[in-house]
Amino acid sequence: MAKILIIDDERSIRNTLRDILEYENYKVDDAESGIEGLKLVNSKKYDLVLLDIKMAGMDGIETLEHIMKVSDTPVVMISGHGTIETAVEAIKKGAFDYIAKPLDLNRLLVTIRNAIDKSNLIKETKSLKQDVPQTWEMIGQSPAMLQVKELIDKVAPSNARVLVQGSNGTGKELVARWLHEKSPRSNGPFIEVNCAAIPSELIESQLFGHEKGSFTSAIKQRKGDFELANGGTLFLDEIGDMSNSAQAKVLRALQENKITRVGGEKDIPVDVRIVAATNKNLSEEISKGNFREDLYHRLSVIIIEVPNLNEREGDIPLLADHFMEDICKKMGKQILTFSDEAYQKLEKYKWTGNVRELRNVVERLAILCDKNVTGEDVDKYLQPLR
Numbered sequence: 602m603a604k605i606l607i608i609d610d611e612r613s614i615r616n617t618l619r620d621i622l623e624y625e626n627y628k629v630d631d632a633e634s635g636i637e638g639l640k641l642v643n644s645k646k647y648d649l650v651l652l653d654i655k656m657a658g659m660d661g662i663e664t665l666e667h668i669m670k671v672s673d674t675p676v677v678m679i680s681g682h683g684t685i686e687t688a689v690e691a692i693k694k695g696a697f698d699y700i701a702k703p704l705d706l707n708r709l710l711v712t713i714r715n716a717i718d719k720s721n722l723i724k725e726t727k728s729l730k731q732d733v734p735q736t737w738e739m740i741g742q743s744p745a746m747l748q749v750k751e752l753i754d755k756v757a758p759s760n761a762r763v764l765v766q767g768s769n770g771t772g773k774e775l776v777a778r779w780l781h782e783k784s785p786r787s788n789g790p791f792i793e794v795n796c797a798a799i800p801s802e803l804i805e806s807q808l809f810g811h812e813k814g815s816f817t818s819a820i821k822q823r824k825g826d827f828e829l830a831n832g833g834t835l836f837l838d839e840i841g842d843m844s845n846s847a848q849a850k851v852l853r854a855l856q857e858n859k860i861t862r863v864g865g866e867k868d869i870p871v872d873v874r875i876v877a878a879t880n881k882n883l884s885e886e887i888s889k890g891n892f893r894e895d896l897y898h899r900l901s902v903i904i905i906e907v908p909n910l911n912e913r914e915g916d917i918p919l920l921a922d923h924f925m926e927d928i929c930k931k932m933g934k935q936i937l938t939f940s941d942e943a944y945q946k947l948e949k950y951k952w953t954g955n956v957r958e959l960r961n962v963v964e965r966l967a968i969l970c971d972k973n974v975t976g977e978d979v980d981k982y983l984q985p986l987r
Contacts, residue, residue, distance in 0.1 A: 603717050604646065607631040608638035608664065609653040609679070614702075618651060625710065635659030639667050647674050648717050652696075654680035654687060662691060669695040673723060675716040679704065739772075739779055740923045741916040745908035749776065756903050757783035762855070764840075764900045765878040767907030770957030773878040774838060776905055780876055781834040789833025792826045796847075797839035804847045806863050809854075815864020827860045830873045840900065841881035841892060852896045875900065910952040910959060918944045920956065924963040925974075937967055942976030950983060 605627050607618050615631040622629050630645070632638035636659055642650065650668060654661035665676055678691045681702030688699040697716045700709060739750060756763060757780050765773045774793070781791045799807050806816075810825030826835060837843070843851070854860045855875065859868045877900045886892035910917070921939055929936040939947075952958050962983060970978050 602626060602628050603648040604628045604630070605649045605651060605713070606638060606641055606645075606647045607651045608635060608656075608661075609651070610634060610656040611653070614653070618704075621706065621709075622713075627713075635661070635664035635667075638664060639671075642668055642672055642674065647672075648720055649713055650674055650676045651713075652676050652678055654678055654691070662687075662694065665691060665694055665696055673720070675720050677712055677716060738923070739775060740920050741913055742919065743908075743913040743916045745912050746916060749905060749907060752903075752905055753779050753783065756780065756905075758785065760874050761902045762875045762900055763877070763903045763905060764883075764897075765876065765905045765907060767878075767880065768909050768955055769880050770955035771907040771909060772956050773880075773907055774836070776907055777834070777836045777838075777876040777878060781836075781874075784834070784874065786833050786874055790830050791834050791836065792830035793836045793838060794826050795838045797842035801844035801847070804844055805850060808847065809850060809860045809862055810865075811863035812865045815862075819864065822862075825860065825862065827854060827871045827873060828869060831871050833873065835873045835875055837875065837877040839879060840877040841879040841883055841886055845891075845893070848893045848896050852893060852899060855896075855899045910955040914948075917948045917959065920959055921947055921963055924960045925967055928964050928967045932967065934967065935972065937970055937972060937974055939974045940976060943974045943979045946976050946979040946983075 605622055607615050607622075607629065609615050609618075609631070610633050612633070615633070619629045619631060630641055630647075632641055635656055638650070638652070641647075652661050652664060652668075656664075661678060661680065665678070668674065668676055675697040676695070678688070678696045678699045679702060680687070680699075691699050697719070698712050700712060739746070741747075753776065763777075763780060765776050767773050777793075778791065781787060794807060796804065806819075806823070806825065808825050808827055810823050810828060811819050813819055813822045837851075850860070854871065857868075858872065859870045861868055883892050883897050883901075887894045887897060910920075918939070921944070925939070926936050947959070947962075954961070965982050965985070966974050966978060969982055
């Protein structure tokens with residue numbers, strides 16, 4: 602049940618609004634002054650505040666300013682003495698809407714529903730954004746990882762294009778996501794394209810979109826990933842596997858900040874930050890004629906090398922604990938602990954699949970072991986069961 606606070610110095614107005622809102626199944630508190638209302642806002646959680654503008658002592662505009670400083674609760678201003686200028690001032694200071702007295706009941710109820718819906722969306726968005734650092738947390742305190750983290754912190758606030766290099770399973774996507782999350786574009790989209798997973802004949806349509814009828818299966822117009830990432834970050838994973846024709850179009854998009862859909866003629870402006878990743882040696886690919894040197898120089902304003910897991914001394918126990926906690930929580934199972942011998946065996950193992958392989962091993966141990974993971978368990982389950 603949504604909770605609404607009414608702040609109005611007229612008792613009759615408060616009582617009338619309370620009767621109406623409680624009939625609509627809202628829970629209602631009321632206050633007769635701005636100061637009393639602020640005390641309630643500071644001590645309780647509300648889904649909406651209805652605030653009168655003209656009140657003795659602290660008026661509605663001043664009360665609104667204080668509410669905006671301490672809460673993200675939507676505020677709807679109500680007044681029988683206001684003007685257009687007052688309404689505009691209230692909206693500029695953060696009010697969700699302004700309704701003049703005498704109140705139109707239908708408009709009031711619709712406005713309340715809209716404001717609460719918006720409030721719920723804001724809360725959900727904040728919750729999701731808080732989940733991102735947990736889901737994509739960058740674990741590790743080894744010198745190699747601290748260097749990567751430091752570089753991310755320096756580079757993220759800029760719009761510089763970044764090339765992330767490293768072996769399979771080292772966490773290149775994780776670096777890309779952190780570059781996005783720590784950038785001014787964090788509220789924009791993060792669009793990922795796996796260039797190795799898309800057939801060469803479809804990669805251009807994926808990246809730039811297409812017009813209806815531009816090829817046999819193009820039954821309707823489609824926006825490409827450059828357009829979808831507008832205002833945010835476009836992550837081109839496995840860039841070394843991109844076709845030569847697509848490379849040429851990507852180069853043009855980076856040079857001119859505009860793209861053309863397949864089968865189209867209109868130039869479409871785009872504002873995206875490019876983060877690319879590869880496990881290939883692009884210098885070798887250039888010498889073989891598989892990758893454009895001019896595109897390489899466009900993409901590699903900053904290069905971040907992600908270390909192999911075997912180069913991250915001391916990080917394996919931290920990663921193992923992190924993965925075990927995450928996996929057990931998702932399974933609804935008591936979190937398993939590792940013995941010292943288990944840690945030692947994990948640290949001595951040569952991780953060809955890097956962090957991805959370690960997570961798979963920890964998941965196997967979480968499923969097959971009891972309360973404590975021993976060194977014997979690691980020996981037994983380090984390799985997939987056959």
